[in-house]
Amino acid sequence: MNGYLAILRRELAGLFLQPLAWFLLAVALLLQGLFYSAALGGLFAGDTAGALTFALGGGVGFWVLMAVLPPLITMRMVSEEARSGLLEFLLTAPVRDSAVILGKASAATLFFALVWCAAPLYAVLLAVLGVEVDWGQVLWGYAGALVVSALFCSAGLFASALSATPALAAFIAFSIGVVLLALPSLGLLDPYLAPETAREIFSKFDVLARHQASFLRGALDTAHLVFFLTWIALFLFLATRLLEMRRWR
């Protein structure tokens, strides 16, 4: 795609040449490490498969990071550039709006690829020490973490394109994330509380169930994969349209 790679390179450089990204990465890795160690020594009593699954989405720590980190990474991607005037240059460059959005979303997702690669690294370490690892489950769990990250980054990018300031963008992105994650706890998917039509509609937004139903179990389910890809595409499409609207101002 015209300009996509250039945007991706620019965004990656923008991310990784800032100490803030490395600091966030260190904090995320530390939290993940603490959750993993606690799960390995406590909840799963030495069961490595359980602890690895816990680190890749089976535990609440993963979802806390997922709700908090993507807004922080994506909040500046459009709104800050618009405020500083950098976006004007980008929009007048011979690059399509979709390439801009896709490049930014890919860069943010690649950052998360680094965050979540800790779990496969734990698995590699265990394998080196002679512990048996179910690689299918670990790698598909990692793929699931990436897909969920891509969804939350897309939502963050949409929020950033929608809002005038990074703080507001972070707030909106965080709210979208919380709503997506809190759906099951709101009783909207409870067969005893919500009417069937409501459940049918709200189940189309149920990120947690789909992630745990296939990726965490080591099962490739095309329906669940399409679910994530669809929502990613939707948020990216809306972000692209919003960017296009900025061009008209």
Place this chain on the structure above:
Amino acid sequence: MALIGRASFGRWTRLGLGAELALLVVLALAAAVLCISLAEWRPLRLRVDLTATSSNTLDPATTALLRELPRPVEIDVFFSRVPGSLGPAVDEIQARTQEVLFLVSETAGEKVTVRTIPADRVELREERARELRLQRDNAIVVSSGARRVVLRAESDLASIAQGDPRQGIGPSVVDFRAEEALVEALGRVASDAEPRVLFTAGQGEPDPETLDIARELSAEGFAIGTWDFARDGAVPDGATVLAVLAPEQPFPPAALDAIRAFVVQGGGLLVAQGAPFLEGPGSPLDLLEPYGLRLLRGLVCVPLVDPRTGQYAEGYPEVSALVLGPELLNGTHPVTQTLSERGRRLRGAFFRALERGRTPPEGSVQVLLAGPEEGWRDLPSGGPEGRPNWMFDAEREERGRVWLAATSEFRTSPQTETRARVVALGALDLVGNEQFETNRDFALNAFNWLAQRDFRVRVARRDPFRSVIDLERGPERLWAERTAIWYLPVGALLGGVLLFFLRRR
């Protein structure tokens, strides 16, 4: 578009842009929902198991049954935590059952609805349990309309080995078989066939409306009725099983002929001996004779152990109350195999013994249930009309294992493949109300076997992938924790610091 900031064009243009965005969002949402729904449509959906132990894959027999379920089925899960040493084992059974239920609902799609009723929703739980007539907790109920099958966590879904507390070995799950139990239950409740069970009447038998077994059979999809020779004549067409429960008077010869004609046509016959021991034409003894089964005089007794002395005690009617462990059940017969494997016990009193008679041509007679080795057949003292003395008399009686229930199966004629099945029970308690809660599964299995309803599948044992490290010894935990908490985060932090200094330069 206030969020984006002040626009440099007019109000109407801004309004138009806002409306366009709103319309766009709605259309995009609708397209997304449509796309997700399409992807969930079964013909377009693909699920590939990537795990090492195929833990996400049901047995092909299970998958085939689920895909061909003729009617929707509901599964209500009534799990709750069990306190004490059994807790962890029950937790494991519950977690693994939930995994199987998840796979079942994923495979069956809309045909199977799984509802887990949380333990803290007491009112809802009680209401649903009442609707489903569930008496015990920690069970799942498979139902379709009025039909239902109850599967208990600690016996039907798995077996628990008690361990050895003296050696610090706690209870553990030794045989997890939720998939098999679910398939059997689904087959029973969703089957289109409605076998008809007729209880004989007119000879002093109990009214089926008062029998728990009739209610349970009805819940499992059987049609229930009565047959009285004086009223109905021949056994009606469409009857699948004829149940003769504890008749107090002999059948008239014509009724006996009607029953035999029904069996010869491939019907199932269940005969349970009652309190009076009838002999002569038309008695249960006479009824069973042609099928290679012979009822014997006397009541089967076992000596009681006096709790105070630890010595055997005799001379009381209580010696005729038997508790029959899994070792006394036939481990290979379809009626008792699962009960034997699951370590189930049966109870009953006033059992008559059975023995093998002349086996019908091309037939087989098998024991279902045997009496304990230390038991004896207590013969009436003072002639045939006398009463048992509840004591072992070495001169007239002998100790040893006797048959308490048996089956006969034979080809009805050399020209056909039709096989008739007969079950003979030494006591009414095996199907009656007195011990129904204990003997329920045995009774249901017997009727299902007679109706030739066999939904059982053998599922290869699949234990979940577990790779456990020693937390106390060995380097694995130390390295895992060091890498997770120190090496990786510190490495990222050092990268940031290095970058900071490089950029300053």
